[in-house]
Amino acid sequence: MSAVPKVSGATVTGGPEAAALAARAAIRSGRHAGPTAGLAPGMVQGNLAILPKAVAHDFLRFCDLNPKPCPVIGMSQPGDPMLPMLGGDIDIRTDVPRYRVWRDGQLAEEPTDIRALWRDDLVAFVLGCSFSFEEALVADGLRIRHIERNQNVAMYRTNVATAPAGPFHGPLVVSMRPFVPADAIRAIQITTRFPRVHGAPVHFGDPAAIGIQDIDKPDYGDRVEILAGEVPVFWACGVTPQAVVAAARLPFCITHAPGAMLITDVRNSTLAVM
Structure with missing residues (x-):
């Protein structure tokens, strides 16, 4: 190995x-x-x-x-x-x-x-x-809605394929946090420093571009509200192995x-x- x-x-x-x-x-x-x-x-x-x-x-x-x-x-x-x-x-x-x-x-x-x-x-x-980089976001003054509302983060299966190995293959799962655009940019900068815990986002903006048809219906976790003026930001998620196992x-x-x-x-x- x-x-x-x-x-x-x-x-x-x-x-x-x-x-x-x-x-x-x-x-x-x-x-x-x-x-x-x-x-x-x-x-x-x-x-x-x-x-x-x-x-x-x-x-x-x-x-x-x-x-x-x-x-x-x-x-x-x-x-x-x-x-x-x-x-x-x-x-x-x-x-x-x-x-x-x-x-x-x-x-x-x-x-x-x-x-x-x-x-x-x-x-x-x-x-x-991602809990590790969330701490860094909060320390920089960014507000994380699912934490403030005592929810689980919203997670979605995407149409983005993972690289296969042996029997393991399947879709990438992502977690979502909404931010106003200026805070989204700051969140990208901060999480880039944490490659060992998913690093920078894989996508932001239109959920349909990565195969998410209904942002209000996560495959895992809780629905997290997206307010007017905010954009959803998506990070690779460690729940991906569950989709791969299936x-x-x-x-x-x-x-x-x-x-x-x-x-x-x-x-x-x-x-x-x-």
Whole structure:
């Protein structure tokens, strides 16, 4: 397999790191089973894909070919549920608020704990998440509507094809945030500094140009209102593997439920490119 990029900063010392530990403890105990936006500010959150070892190399190759929707920030050894490069106590079987279990490309269940489903041949991939660059947008004074309204971000399947690898192929999924044009330009400038968490947008303006027929009906997440004078801005999204899994019709795999991320001990600031 190709080398997974190393992420520095996974040392717990207090402050935001302590908040990440507390958030994972709440998730692990079942006290939190919903979206993770706003939890442990300052810390990297990740999308999840768990696949059998037999197709793990192909999936890593798929990520290499599609780095904007699938930036790998961590990967487990086969059968090992721990991810020490992202947090010393992380157990991928219990530390995501809600999982999605896929069988033959169909969503089979959404458990909050996958210990009973874990196998010795499973490999976990953690992918960068837009929550990291959202923090940078907010810090610069930009308003993020789904955060202000306590919603999940709106996500859409597009007609933009991903580069295939082995059994993995399918449409790009994007997340949308509305801005007035001047703020959209600033958002593009800021997110360009975060290639490890999707980077600059892939599109802005007319949703139909990327195959979105009804902006008010997202495929994942919540409808986010677009006000007069605003334009929708679209970023590549880490939910893309869910669309790819459905297209590949794998006998078995596990992903996160949209918006329910893995909270790590890595600081968002370590992912910025200056």
